[in-house]
Amino acid sequence: MSTPLDRALVERIYLAVEQVPRGVVATYGDIAAIVGGCDARMVGYALNEVPKDRQDRVPWQRIINATGGISTRGSRQRDILEAEGITFDLRGRVDLSRHRWHGPDAAWATAHGFHMLPPPEPPPEEQQGQLRLF
DNA sequence: CAGATGACTCCCA
DNA sequence: CTGGGAGCCATCT
Numbered sequence: 001m002s003t004p005l006d007r008a009l010v011e012r013i014y015l016a017v018e019q020v021p022r023g024v025v026a027t028y029g030d031i032a033a034i035v036g037g038c039d040a041r042m043v044g045y046a047l048n049e050v051p052k053d054r055q056d057r058v059p060w061q062r063i064i065n066a067t068g069g070i071s072t073r074g075s076r077q078r079d080i081l082e083a084e085g086i087t088f089d090l091r092g093r094v095d096l097s098r099h100r101w102h103g104p105d106a107a108w109a110t111a112h113g114f115h116m117l118p119p120p121e122p123p124p125e126e127q128q129g130q131l132r133l134f
Numbered sequence: 135c136a137g138a139t140g141a142c143t144c145c146c147a
Numbered sequence: 148c149t150g151g152g153a154g155c156c157a158t159c160t
Contacts, residue, residue, distance in 0.1 A: 006157085028142055039155055040142040048141050063141080071141040 009038055013046040014054070016114060019104045020062045023085050025094055026101040027066045034104060034114050044071065062101075068093035 016034045020026050028040035028047075035043075047060045061080040065071045069092060070078050078088065086099055103109075103117030 032142090041140085041155055042142090042157095044141040045156070046141095060141080065141080066143060073141085077141085 009035070009042070010046045010049070012114075013038070013043055014050070014058045015112065016104070017047070017058050017060065017063060019108065020059055020101050022059070022062075023099075024101040025062045025064050025081065025086060025096070025099050027096070028063055028071075029066055030101065030103070030117055031063060034109070034117060036115050040066070064094060068096045 012035045013031060016031050017026075028043040031043045032038050032040045043063065047058075047063060050058050050060050061077045062084075064077075078092070081094070082088065086094055088094055097120070100120075101117075104114055106116060108114075109116055
């Protein structure tokens with residue numbers, strides 16, 4: 001059923017989600033890390049409760065799970081993302097290394113007390129010496 | 135009060 | 148890849 005969470009936290013989650021620009025996606029965990037004080041699951045619960053009158057302002061569709069897949073049911077979320085330019089592979093997953101949001105603007109994050117997203121993990125050592133394409 | 139349930143994620147078999 | 152369990156929170160039965 002519905003899950004009305006702590007309003008203050010929900011508002012911060014929405015505010016963080018609003019920073020995600022068109023054309024990229026973020027994971028529930030990314031938003032939780034930026035907001036702080038909550039986990040990926042909280043973000044999912046909060047987004048499930050986005051009021052109708054705010055759905056066009058809060059880009060809930062840009063938040064996907066850690067595997068790059070869609071957690072919502074139906075095809076609506078995917079349809080919207082594809083319309084925004086996000087591509088899905090044959091398994092229906094987004095290539096996070098390519099479409100993942102880099103995080104909020106540093107100045108904005110500081111001003112609102114949000115955290116920055118940790119830098120992306122470097123590729124495995126084994127590939128470092130072999131895949132030098134440039 | 136216990137159990138079920140969601141737009142999660144990680145870990146292990 | 149599939150499946151189960153733990154950890155997480157609030158609300159509803």
